[in-house]
Amino acid sequence: MTRDRALRSVVLATPLVWAVAFMFVPYLIIFTYSFWLKQYPTFVPAFQFGNYLQLLVDPQYYQVLLRTAKIAILVALSALAIAYPFAYYLVFKVTSARLRLTLYMAVIAPLWVSYLLRAYIWKTILGSEGVINSFLVWIGILDTPTDIFLYNQFSMVVTLTYIFIPFMVMPIYTALEKIPRNLIEASKDLGVGPFGTLFKVIWPLSLPGVFAGMTFAFCLTFGDFVAPFLVGGPDGVMVANVITSQYGAALNWPLGSALAIVMLIIVLGIIELSDRFERSGRINLA
Amino acid sequence: MTFNNLYRSTTAMALALSCVATPALAEGEVNILTWEGYADQSFVAQFEQESGCKVTATYVGSNDDFAPKLAAGGGVYDLITPSIDTTKTMIAAGFVEPIDTSKITEWNNIYEKFRTAEGINHDGEVYGVPYAWGAIAFMYRVDKFPEAPTSIADLWDEKVKGKVSLWDDKSAIYVAARLNGDNDIYNLNDEQIERAKQKLIEQKPLVRKYWATAGELVDLYAAGEVWISNTWAGYQSSLIMEKGIEVKEFIPKENAEGWMDSWMVVKDTPNLDCAYKFLNMQSDQAGQCGVANVNGYSAANPVAAKKCMTPEQYDALHQDDPDYLNSLLLWENLEARLEAYTNAWNAVKSAN
Numbered sequence: 027m028t029r030d031r032a033l034r035s036v037v038l039a040t041p042l043v044w045a046v047a048f049m050f051v052p053y054l055i056i057f058t059y060s061f062w063l064k065q066y067p068t069f070v071p072a073f074q075f076g077n078y079l080q081l082l083v084d085p086q087y088y089q090v091l092l093r094t095a096k097i098a099i100l101v102a103l104s105a106l107a108i109a110y111p112f113a114y115y116l117v118f119k120v121t122s123a124r125l126r127l128t129l130y131m132a133v134i135a136p137l138w139v140s141y142l143l144r145a146y147i148w149k150t151i152l153g154s155e156g157v158i159n160s161f162l163v164w165i166g167i168l169d170t171p172t173d174i175f176l177y178n179q180f181s182m183v184v185t186l187t188y189i190f191i192p193f194m195v196m197p198i199y200t201a202l203e204k205i206p207r208n209l210i211e212a213s214k215d216l217g218v219g220p221f222g223t224l225f226k227v228i229w230p231l232s233l234p235g236v237f238a239g240m241t242f243a244f245c246l247t248f249g250d251f252v253a254p255f256l257v258g259g260p261d262g263v264m265v266a267n268v269i270t271s272q273y274g275a276a277l278n279w280p281l282g283s284a285l286a287i288v289m290l291i292i293v294l295g296i297i298e299l300s301d302r303f304e305r306s307g308r309i310n311l312a
Numbered sequence: 313m314t315f316n317n318l319y320r321s322t323t324a325m326a327l328a329l330s331c332v333a334t335p336a337l338a339e340g341e342v343n344i345l346t347w348e349g350y351a352d353q354s355f356v357a358q359f360e361q362e363s364g365c366k367v368t369a370t371y372v373g374s375n376d377d378f379a380p381k382l383a384a385g386g387g388v389y390d391l392i393t394p395s396i397d398t399t400k401t402m403i404a405a406g407f408v409e410p411i412d413t414s415k416i417t418e419w420n421n422i423y424e425k426f427r428t429a430e431g432i433n434h435d436g437e438v439y440g441v442p443y444a445w446g447a448i449a450f451m452y453r454v455d456k457f458p459e460a461p462t463s464i465a466d467l468w469d470e471k472v473k474g475k476v477s478l479w480d481d482k483s484a485i486y487v488a489a490r491l492n493g494d495n496d497i498y499n500l501n502d503e504q505i506e507r508a509k510q511k512l513i514e515q516k517p518l519v520r521k522y523w524a525t526a527g528e529l530v531d532l533y534a535a536g537e538v539w540i541s542n543t544w545a546g547y548q549s550s551l552i553m554e555k556g557i558e559v560k561e562f563i564p565k566e567n568a569e570g571w572m573d574s575w576m577v578v579k580d581t582p583n584l585d586c587a588y589k590f591l592n593m594q595s596d597q598a599g600q601c602g603v604a605n606v607n608g609y610s611a612a613n614p615v616a617a618k619k620c621m622t623p624e625q626y627d628a629l630h631q632d633d634p635d636y637l638n639s640l641l642l643w644e645n646l647e648a649r650l651e652a653y654t655n656a657w658n659a660v661k662s663a664n
Contacts, residue, residue: 066648067404068383084655086662093664155536173474177521177537260519263661274376275482276654277401 053290059283069280077284087268087285091292094264097179098247101186102194102240108187109194109239114228117202133195141189145256148185152176152257177259185257186247193246194239201235202228234304241300245293265289339364340586344391345372345381347573347607350443350594355602359593365586373525374481382407382578390581391590393443396572397643399431403439408576410437415588418595421615425637431645432574440574441591442612444603447640448483448569449545454558456539464491464566467540468511473518477532477541480522482653483569484660486641487542488512490566497569498644505656512660522661526551533557544571546608546629563639570640572612604629 063072081087112133120126136144151157152175159171175181205228213223251266258264265285272282342365344351351369360367370389372378375398382389383405394402402408413419419427422442426432432440452461456475461467464487467476478484486497488508494500500508520537523529530551532538543549545561545568552559575591577584593599600611601620610629611617617631630636646653 064651066650067401068379084659086655086659089664090662093662149535153535153537171536173520173537255524259521260516260661261664263658268658268662271654271658274374274380276651276658277376277379278651278654 056283056286059279060287062280062283064278064280068277077281078288080281081284081288090263090265090268091288093179093261094248094266095292097182097186097264098244100183101190101247102243104183104187105191105194105243106236106240109191109198110232110236113195113198113202114224116199130195130199134192136189137192142252142256144189145185145252148181148188148257149176152181152184176257177262179258179262181257181259182253182262185253186250187243189253190243190246193242197235197238197242198232199235201232201238205231237300237304241297244296248293248296249289340583341366341368342390342583342586342590343368343370343388344393344590345370345378345389346391346393347372349607350393350573350603352602352606354606355593355598359590359598363586363589363593365583365589367590378402379405379407389578390583390587392576392578393573394576395643396429396431396574397645399440399574399576400434400645400647402576403432403434407579408439409579409581410439411441411577411591412588413438415592416441416595417592418613418616422595422613423637425642426572426574426612429572429642431643432576440576441595442572442574443594443599444607444609445570445572445612445637446547446609447545447563448479448542448571449561450541450564450568451543451549451559451561452540453533454560460560461540461562462565464564466564468515468518470518472540474520475537475539476515476518477521477523477529477538478512478515478519479542480524480661482646482650482657483542484512484522485509485653485656486569488515495567497641498646499649500653502652505652509656509660512657513663516660516663530555533559546610550608568640570637570642572642 059069060077061073061075062069063074063076116126116129120129149156153159154171154173154176156176158175159168162168163171209227209231210223213227218226248264249266251264251270254262254264254267266289269282269285269289272278272285276282340363344367346369348371351367356367356369359365372381375395378392378394378398379401382392382402392402392408419441426442426445427438429442432438432442450461450464450467452466456472466472467478467487468491478487485500485505485508488511489495489497489500489504492504492507492511494504494508521528521532523532523538523541526544526548529538529541529543529548532541533548533552534555534557543561549559549561575594577587577591581587594602595613595616597616597620600613600616603609604611604617604621604625608629610631611621614631617629618626621629621631626632
């Protein structure tokens with residue numbers, strides 16, 4: 027008996043230990059650093075709010091936060107615009123179970139390919155001598171290659187949308203699949219057209235999936251620092267890149283930590299907000 | 313499986329693992345944190361054989377990587393190779409220990425300018441063995457410029473809109489400051505830094521991409537994205553030429569910065585014997601011609617370099633040209649001002 031109990035407590039304690047060791051302790055360390063003081067050559071322990079004050083006073087930080095939020099919203103919206111019709115098509119239009127599985131896997135499969143590689147590929151597609159430019163010049167639409175496709179915010183949104191689409195398709199697909207078919211049939215029987223059914227029945231019932239997907243895409247983009255590095259241009263720096271630079275080039279871990287805490291609060295706020303929306307939109311189907 | 317069994321098998325596994333984790337007993341080892349090419353197999357393999365010291369190299373992408381890696385805890389690296397703008401921070405932070413120059417056979421053959429450089433001397437002690445040096449030159453694609461560029465101003469020219477690249481580094485501030493006529497680039501006041509910042513923001517519409525790694529700049533030229541930029545002289549240009557694109561380096565009339573890397577010994581290293589053997593190899597012919605051949609950089613020991621270089625290579629690397637070396641604005645540690653420079657550069661990148 028006691029052995030059973032010991033084993034059970036080990037099983038229960040594991041996630042707790044994991045959360046403490048890999049989440050709370052690191053966050054606590056970052057939080058502590060954020061009150062320290064930068065002092066050549068490194069930094070010294072202190073308790074002061076100078077780092078947070080600097081984030082408020084120097085316009086570069088809210089500029090970069092706004093830019094990051096803008097890109098994250100654009101990514102979430104474009105991923106939704108592509109993923110929703112796709113998931114809808116899979117759930118309601120594809121009749122063959124095998125075809126549905128194949129198409130679903132086609133979206134999920136890229137997750138097994140390195141993020142870096144997938145971001146890198148977009149360079150060869152969007153570049154001045156890339157696939158799109160070569161094609162446009164070949165069919166005669168352009169005289170000379172254009173540089174509007176790569177190294178700007180457009181290419182970042184395209185790349186990140188592509189990378190995070192699986193995270194949007196998965197929850198929406200699940201939400202759509204859970205909708206009882208008899209509700210849709212009832213809607214039809216009552217004389218509501220296909221669009222009416224979509225907007226009045228299917229869309230509201232799939233909102234939890236939409237919110238989950240939007241939250242994934244937004245938060246993952248908000249913390250991304252690879253896309254700006256690979257396909258971003260001179261105006262592509264996002265908040266994670268600034269944190270990297272404070273930890274590295276500036277050797278100012280306190281300021282970097284303060285910025286990381288601000289970022290964490292924003293992300294947690296978004297998650298909380300989406301959780302509330304999801305709850306309020308939940309309809310009891312039982 | 314009973315609990316007892318589980319306990320026994322985990323103990324056995326832990327024992328097995330601890331055996332694997334015990335380091336193999338070689339004659340000695342030296343672990344270095346350095347730039348790619350500085351521990352190239354072409355010359356390190358022979359050293360390992362002769363000295364019995366196993367060399368393990370970890371590579372950094374920028375000078376900013378040394379401090380965070382050492383600040384995160386010691387005992388991993390024995391030798392590091394920061395540039396002359398970073399060496400002083402390593403000394404001040406207590407990451408490195410003094411070097412016994414009497415144990416470095418070639419010490420007196422190294423350029424005096426480097427041996428006595430402020431960045432590696434502190435309180436009468438020497439903390440670094442100068443290794444390689446070069447210029448942060450500028451570079452352009454020969455086929456795109458009918459008239460060869462001669463000035464930093466050529467990177468602010470509307471004619472090259474969308475084809476300019478600059479190193480994603482605080483050195484961008486140095487470049488813009490010189491264009492503004494502020495030549496004391498390592499001692500800029502706030503007003504001068506602000507002017508440099510505005511100059512760089514003004515240039516942003518012309519910039520295709522700020523390059524972050526050596527390989528990235530090579531790719532940018534190879535993909536036809538960039539026609540003019542700054543560069544680590546000797547290194548990227550030869551890689552680009554290999555891809556069949558003709559580029560030419562130049563020192564602008566506003567002058568260029570110079571850099572120099574030194575070997576430093578991490579404090580309390582247990583592998584001191586192997587470390588000194590390694591330093592002696594690196595400051596003599598094997599290491600000096602090794603780095604020149606692999607990276608295209610100039611050697612810090614011209615006496616050793618002369619013995620193993622062809623006269624053409626010796627000449628091309630400016631080894632016999634003190635005027636060239638003296639004309640370069642050798643990097644300096646910015647100390648407490650570093651923050652002002654890096655913040656200004658971040659502000660440039662954050663500006664809309």
